[in-house]
Amino acid sequence: MGLVGLLNGIAADRRLNNIEVLYLSNWLNNNRYLKRDPDAIDLYDAASIILEDGIVTADERADLLNLARDVAYYRRVGPERSRDQSTNELLGVLQGLGADGLINLEEAEFLVDWIAKRPQVQREWSVPDISQRLQAVLADGEVDETESNELVALFSSITGDDFENTALAGGLSAWSFLDTTERVDLEGRTVCFTGAFTLCKRPGLIDMATRAGARTKTAVSGKVDYLFVGSLISPDWMFTSYGRKIQKAMAMRESGEGIHLLDEDCFRSSISSLI
Structure with a gap:
């Protein structure tokens, strides 16, 4: 579904x-799980041949575009798709739209229509922000440079993509959902951890949090004050228990509960005296 979304x-x-041709080639190369997928192989070969001589002609772009649209069309699935499939496709669409660092009017209108036709996607944590921003951007019927940059930044914060600066197509997880807090007092607080930390493994994290006066939980609930998110993240974060904890915490925060989502640096600062 990620490939279909990307192509769309x-x-x-x-x-x-x-840039989009280069992005597609890079994305396919980085997603090695597709190496046995005949459609992905055809797309990768076509993009590689185009890029081989360093010259991308209008005819080559048109041929690759037609191939991409054909693959997306024939691989589409019916409306009864799973939540993970829908989320994966959404991430692919956002990556594809922001691949060249520009969002034009047609692309913005495409995304509005794409979301409107997929009720299951509308329930995902990031979509209300996307829809609200698109509505504001399209109010005057055009997308100016500032609005384009804002949309690219929003999509990048969700997908983790930063192709222009990293040359990596298919980025890591987003950090836009975290609270910008440098340090917290853990005394008497209840904390939960998710993801992999560079500091140490989970038992060590729990030990340090306990020594700092905090209680620890293995699952997100209304009793948790802080959810600390590890900095070692993978492209499939949304489909793991890691991603589910984040999404649950975000939903709780949006409903007015007092949970805070904090990064590993905040935890490190908060227990600095114990390191």
């Missing part, structure tokens, strides 16, 4: 530019 996003305005 890249082809949303029915044009391909050189």
Whole structure:
């Protein structure tokens, strides 16, 4: 579903530019689980051949665009898709739309229509922010440079993509959901951990939190004050218990509960005297 979403996003305005061609080739190369997928192989080979001589002609872009649209069309699935499939496709669409660092009017309108046709996607934590921003951007019927940059930044914060600066297509998880707090007092607080930490493994984290006066929980609930998110993250974070904890905590926070989502650096600062 990620590949389908990516292709739909890249082809949303029915044009391909050189950066999008390079992005698609890079994305396919980085997603090695697709190496046995005949459609992915065809796309990768086509993009590689185009890029081989360093010159991307209009005809080559048109041929690759048609191939991408054909693959997306024939691999589409019916409306009864799973939550994970829908989320994966959404991430792919956002990656494709932001691949070249620009969002134009056709692409913004495409995303509005794409979301409207998928009720299961509308329940995902990031979609209300996307829809609200799109509504504001499209109010005057155009997308200016500032609005384009804002949409690219929003999509990047959700997908983790930063192709322009990292040359890595298919980024890591988003950090936009975290509270910007440098340090907290753990005394008497209840904390939960999710993801992998560079500091140490889970037993060590629990030990340090306990020594700092905190209680620890293994699951997110209304009793948890702080959910600390590890900095070692993977592209499939949304489909793991890691991602589910984050989404549950975000839903709780949006409903007015007092849980805070904090990064590993905040935890490190909060227990600095114990290290």
